[in-house]
Amino acid sequence: DGEKAQQLDQRFYLLKLPIARAAMAVGGGLLVFSCLRLLAGVLRLPWHFPAWLLLECILDLVTAIGSVPALYYFFHFLLGVYNSSVCKEREQLYQSKGYQGFRCSLHGAEIAAGLSGCLAVVAYLLSAGLAVRGYRTVHKLKQKPVQL
Secondary structure, eight states, rough: HHHHHHHHHHHHHHHHHHHHHHHHHHHHHHHHHHHHHHHHHHHTTHHHHHHHHHHHHHHHHHHHHHHHHHHHHHHHHHHHTTHHHHHHHHHHHHHTTTTTOOOSSSHHHHHHHHHHHHHHHHHHHHHHHHHHHHHHHHHHHHHOOOOO
């Protein structure tokens, strides 16, 4: 039974590996994107080039809209893994030994990842709105003559 459990664990791990790699790649890309935006703000790029804020707005909207299908794919893929025969067989084997933590359902970490993805969508939409607001503010300030 120990060898069979080890084989089932390995097969289950290989089933979940592609979505785990994709989630890490997307998360890393969004981290780099956010760091570049922070660097642009520190360098006062929006003040020197107000059009940067419009570009930022467009990128925020694309990221937010693109995250929705990515979240769908994430959960769709995971549910497919949990509905597989490997997962069912693994669950039955561990239940027969009295273990309860090997159910074929979404786990707390996966649900938390989905919720944080939803929060990211909301944050990117808010950021897009703030970028437009910032563009208007910078544009108005640049139109005013300097008063002493």
